[in-house]
Structures are given as C-alpha cells and as structure tokens.
Amino acid sequence: MDYPDILHHGAKDGVTGSCHQLLMDAEHSLLIDCGLFQGAETSGEGKSAADRLAIEFPLDTIKALVATHVHIDHVGRIPYLLAAGFKGPILCSEPSAKLLPIVLEDAFKLGFSSDQRQVERYIKLVEQRIIALPYKTWFNLHESESLTCRIRLQRAGHILGSAYVEVDLHYPKTGEKKRIVFSGDLGAPHAPLLPAPRPPYRADILVVESTYGDRLHEDRRTRRQRLDRVIEKALANNGTVLIPAFSIGRTQELLYELEDIIHSKRLDAGGKGQARAVAPSLSLKAGKCDSTVEIDWPTLPIILDSPLASRFTQVYRELKPFWDSEALERAKQGCKPLAFEQLLTVDSHQAHLAMVRHLAQTARPAIVIAGNGMCSSGRIVNYLKAMLHDPRHDVLFIGYQAQGTPGRAIQMYGERGGYVDFDHERYKIGAKINTIGGYSAYADQKGLLGFVTGMRLRPSQVRIVHGDPSAKYELGERLKALYKQAGCDLELVIPSGASDA
Template sequence: MTAQPQVKHHGAFAGVTGSCHELLLGPADSVLIDCGLFQGAETSGTGATSASSEIDFSLASVRGLVITHTHIDHVGRIPYLLMAGFNGPIFCTSATAHLLPLVIEDALKIGLTRDRDLIAGVLSRLRRMLIPFDYDEWQPLACDNSGHAVRVRFRQAGHILGSAYVEFEWGDAGGALRAVGGDRGVRGVGAHQPLKVASLYPLAEGYRVVFSGDLGCRNTPLLPDPQPLERADLLFLESTYGDRLHESRQDRSVRLKTVIERCVSDGGAVLIPAFSIGRTQELLYEIEDLIASNAGFWPTITVILDSPMAAEFTALYQQLAHLWDQEALQRRAAGHNPLDFSRLHTVASHADHEHIVNFLRTSGEPCIVIAASGMCAGGRMVNYLKALLPDPRTDVLFVGYQASGTPGRAIQEYGPDGGYVELDDERITIRAGIHTLGGYSAHADQAELIDFVLAASPPVGEVRLIHGDSGARRALATKLQERAALTFHSPT
C-alpha cells in the first residue's frame, strides 16, 4: 500500500503564479488541479518563458481538470490545454462555470486571437466540457474495476465568487458511484460520468487529499468566510501571504477614506489597479458605503469603472447574489445597491476611455478610477498611469498582490522615493502618492492560514506549502512548526 498518492507540479510550486498540479489517481491516470498562466518575473527562466503558456508536460494520463477559481493565474493556460488535445471533463463550482467562459474569452483575445469564429468555437467546446457541482456535496470522480473510488467535494474558499478548496477522498465505491445528470443551471454542460481508472492507488478508505486553491480573508464584504478545514491526510496549502498579517477591515476602510479625501482636497485622481474578479466588486461595495456615509464631504465625486471585463463580472456578481454573505444581502434589502449606484460611471468603448484619460490629464478632476490590470502589466490602467503618475495630485492605491517583475511592484517599490517605472517601453517619472492597503488582499494572511490548518480534527497529517515566494513559505513553515506538530514540506 502506498503511503500517499503522487502529485506532480507544473506551476505555483516554488513560486506564486501558474498554478497547475497533477494528482495521480493511479499509475496511469490523473487529474489536473488548475491550469494557470505564469505572471511577472515568473514568465522568464526555465519552465516559465513566454512559450510556457504552451503545455510542456504529458497529457497521456490526464483524465480531467478540477478548477478552484477563475483568476487568470489558475485558469489562463486552459486554451493551450485544449490545443494540446485535452478533451476531458472540467469540474468546478456552479458559479465558476458561469464566470469561466468570460475569463477564457478575454485570455484568448489578449494572448492568442481576435478571430470571433475561432473564439466562439473554443467557448462552445469549453461549455460542453464543464461539469458544475454545488458546494459541500461529495460527487464521484473516478472508479476502477475493483470497486474502489475517489470522490471530490468543493468547499467555500471565500476568495472570489465561486472559489473553492477541493477535497479528494479514497473509498469503497459501493453503490455510491452513479451518473449525475442535469446541467446544474449552466447551459450546455453534459451529464457527469465517473472517470474510469485502470487501477487506483490502494490508499486506506477515507484517505483525504486537500488542495487549498487560494483562500480568502475572513470578514470581507460580499462573500462568506472560508469554511473551516474538516480534516486532511495531505494538504497542499497556498502561502502567498505566509509572511505577513493584513490590517483589519475597519483600518483599511479608514485609510481608503483618508486617501479619497486627500484626492477631493487636492483635485486629483485616485487610481486603483484592480483585478476584474473579486477585488473590483469589494472596492465598489466599500466605496458606495463611504459615499453614502459622507455625502456632505463628497458631493460630486465620480467613481469610474474602466474595464469591460470587470463590468461583465460585476453584472454576474449581481445575478448570483444568492451567494453573497448575509451583510451584503441585508444592505441590499435596506435599499443600497453596492455594485450599481448613482455615482458609478462604467466606461464601455475605447474611445470613451481615451477621452477620460485626456480629460483627467488636463483637468485634475477629483475622481476614483478602478481599472485592470491589477498588476499594471496591461489593460486600460496603463494609460491612466502614463498620463497621471507624473502629477503629484494623483494617488495610486494598490489593493492586491504585486508579483515580482511587474510594473505594479516597481511602482510600489520605487514610487515613494520619486523613482520611475517603464510602461510600454517609456520611462514614466513617479510624483504621485503611492499607497498599499493590505487589508484588501483577497488572500488569507499568515494567521488565517494557520487557523485554517489548526481547525482540522483530527490534525492534518502532512502540509506541503505551494503558491508562495520563498520568504513567505519559510515564514509560514516556521510558524506552523511552532503551533502544530506537523509532518511538513516546503519547496526550497
């Protein structure tokens, strides 16, 4: 009997981006957990060159793909996976099944093609492959001729809408394995047939492997808190912020209010580079609350959402409001619409975008601009930064992780000292105020990661740290070893 199943890592093992892990169910059968793009400095070097978007590992044994959530560093290589010949089922939560086609469409337009017919064909194929599951329901994943089975369950991760950590459990198939019919509310998906595996690894019944995906913070707006970990024999745990603690939600709201009030007083713009999914919706929620509470001080300030993709996701967030947390639902019931309020102006066309950038360059009109990309590596935010970073009336707020090698990290590091950043091969002097609001991170901090591990009963058998810089992994490893008697492994 093997001590534990084998796992191969094809991304986010000794780094942060490009999440892709292969769980071997048996000697010749496996499933992938995520298939994301590399970003920042991780797009250079062995295994992460610009060509690394292409699948550079064998798919001979891969029978299916399990998705934790729809951020690009977890799903961005899916088009390349399809081009490499993968045609198996894609398992995910119901909300992820709604969001994923939008993310893949954007990835295709940016990285591969603008051919509408080709994009439509890829998306049609993708939708047929999706197998959406509800949270908390064990579903059959694979079975072999011996009557042994592996089942899977998605648990609320609280990171973005639809995000989950994923549990795989070995057991006796008995009568539990059966076809699960129905489209689960997503048009175009087929019925789920358990994967046929030649010979499952003979693990003890009840052996459980857990992949954390990206865990969210507690007490954030819109989404429920991550569900506590029940148990795990083997846990693959993200460590993005394993070396730091976030400021509280109350502190971050106060700091956001302070920066915006400076903007109003100075007559400048607040630029917030934000990821289209998750961070943008949280920001709109809190900004709407601040405007409603400070109507006298902020009589005319406009909030500009300049990201077609973020606007589409915001509309989907509203359609899937049944997945919001109780605070957000109560706020909406009281007459507030945190994602669609009167001061919010959504920019659609590129011509309107260019007009607004030029207007702000010359007018100094107080406003809040939320635009992608979150790491300033592309998208409409780059044009705002080129126009407004040299203006001392401007403030830039970073509310998410800035990967090494991205323009966002450079602005964060060199901006406070009046340095510069390279944008579109142009050196831009930074005179704007630069702020980082750690409390807006969508990732759990060190304390929350430790609490997630310690919640399990019985205690976790072994933890393997992934999805983190070396310093973050080392710091989290030290704290985990102090707090719990764990068998522990971390990439060097």
C-alpha cells in the same frame, strides 16, 4: 511509485501559474488548476514567456481538471491545455461556471485569435466541458475495482465562486483511504460579499497556498474607514485617484465599499439638511479653501474603466444568492452595492482614451478603477503613462504586487522619486503612492495557520506552494512549531526548482 502522489507544474517558485497534478494511480490523475505565470515568474518585462505557456506534461492519465476559481493565474493556461489535447471535463463551483467562460474568452482573444467566429466556437466547447458543482456536495468522479475517487468543493472566500477542493481516494484492493485537500487561494475574514472560509473536518495531505504566509494583514474591519481617509486626503490634492484592480474580485469588493462610503456621506449630509442626489458628472464643483478641496461625495464620479470588470460586475449582481448575509441585508434595505448611481462605466477604447486625456488635462477629483491589478497591462497603463508624473494625482494599491511587475516597482520606488518602465520607455513617478494592505483577498499567516490547525484531524503531510520563498519558509516554521507543541507528526514539503514533486 507510491500512490497517491502529487506533481507541481506551477506556483512552486512564486505566486502565479498554479497547476497541480494528483496522481491517483498509474492510470488516473486529476489536475487542480492550470494558471498563467505572471511578473518575474515569466520574463523580465512581466509578460508570459512562450516556454511557460506550453503544456509540457503528459495528459494521458488526466481524467478531469478542477478550477478552484477563475483568476487568470489559476485558469489562464486552459486554452493551451485544450489545444494540447485535453478531453476531460472542467469541474468548478456554480458561480465559477458562469464566470469562467468570460475569463477564457478574454484569454483566448489575447493568446489565440480575436476572430469572433473562432471565439464563439471555442467558448461553446468550453461551456460543454464545464460541470458546475454545488458547494458541500460530493461528486463521484471515478469508480472501479481498484480505485474510487470523489471530490467536494467548499467555499474559500477569495472571490465569488472560489473553492478549496477535498478529494477522497479509496483503494478497494488494499482498503487504504486518503483525503487530499487543495486550498486554492484562501480568503480572509470580513471581506465584502463573501463569507470567510471554514477549515475542512480532516485531511491526510494538504496542499496549501502561502501568499501571505510571512505577514499579518491590517485590521480588515476598519479598512472602509481607512479607504475613506486615504481617498479624502488624495482628492484634496485636486487630482484623480487611480486604483489598479483585478477585473474580478477586488473590483467588486471595492465598489461595494465605495457605495457604502457614499451612502454614509449622503445620510450624514441629509441629517444636516444638505443632502443632494445629483447624477454623476465630470463637471464637479470643487470649492477651494486654503489649498484644500471640499469633496462632494454624493456627486463624486467613480469611473470603472474596464469592459471585462463591467461584465464580471453584472454577473456578480446575477449571483446575488451566493452573497454573504451582510450584503444580502444591505440589498434588502435598498442599497445597490454594485449598481449605484455615481458609478460610470467606460466601454469603448475611444471613450477610454478620451477619459485619460480629460483627467490628465483637468485633474478634476475622480476615482478611476482600471485593470490590471499589477499594472502589467490593461487600461491602467494608459492612465499611468499620462498621469504618474503629476504630483496632483494619487495611485492607490489594494492588492498584492508580484515581483517583476510595474505595480511592485511603483510601490517600492514611488516615494523615492523613482521611475517605472512601460513598453521600454521610462516614466517618472511624481504621484503620491498609497497602499491599503487590508484589502488583500488572501488569508494572512494567522488565517492560513488557522485553516490547518482548525481541522479536527490535521494533515500529516503539508505541501506549501503559491508563495515567495520567505513566505513559504515562515509559514512552514510556524506550522512545525505548532505541530510540535500539539505533539503531532508533520511531514513538511516545500516544492521548488526543477523538480515537480
């Protein structure tokens, strides 16, 4: 076998289960991510199939695991990796080092045990394994007469702590040097809290995601205005806006922009002498006029019904030094992007059920953010079961809905008066369905192409993963055309099917 080589244990047939093994030589390899499969990439019900949880590849040569970021489709199988006998360190960015134990605690409770003593022992083990790496700093992972390996993390702009990975390999006996880059999930420009990713200087081999490799996003710079308009229209129905959101990343971005809207509305009202600073309450006064509702933004409750998202939001506040310059400037001016007074958190399960009943019965204007983002589990499911049939309510999607998930079914069939299945029971879709594409946390085709072609020394081999077949194909065709136009050679690899390579 020629080295280096790469095996793809996940994210080759779709957009979840990211797991890539860099074979450096016969005795040393590196694992990039170890994520959970979701949606149609698992079972028809969108639940993780047992045969896709098991670690089926040998671990004897794997010296370390690098976590590009802490989304469950990139780290969700770490408990199974440790149970299979992995003894090496877990390398990640400094923000991810604070976020990862929270994610893995939740994964451990769902997959192994909710016994608190076992959970605490497990998390202590995880924390002992984590090595937090500063961005832009080389870390020497291995050095011997036959092989040296160092890695460096760069900001990927996907969620706080996300990184793409540069791996430098040197084979002293032959003098060969190779740089391999794993993109992880790349973010798009103009995302709240995060700077846009910058391409690396060079790569010989690039493993790149392709989630949106076949499409372009709506203009992200105007998405706050679109969010404002969609919510105003939705709340005019005298109902609740339900927003399925991932606990980490999308939720915090959404809170950031909702606070910006509320702040702007308060300033507008103040300019007219009508500003009110009233504590949030579910007893809202909604004045009716010609079947429309006057929305009082300064008192509109924003309900975050996710204990996990609340924990992540608190950590996001603690990680303020990693915010981008715009967010830091807003904080300096007195804004509280992740802790504004209209924000209500729902913690206990009993309080959650009470909130669902209250909003379903009263249909009073409110915005509910709950996980999970694809509606396959979590508290959003109870809201949808209780309220999805009612045309007074709206569902607003701001994230990618994978094939086979309830979120994709609602998105596709909602406007047709369709239905969705939850727990083997059918629910009619009567609520209005909205999607704001500019809220994707992923780079679009333009961003992905720019990441590749923006390198000073482009990779001669590009391996496209983490995308639906059409997205991978379209991205590959565009790359081939751009390389041909530039007079550069390109070896394009699109792993799929039974073969890992």
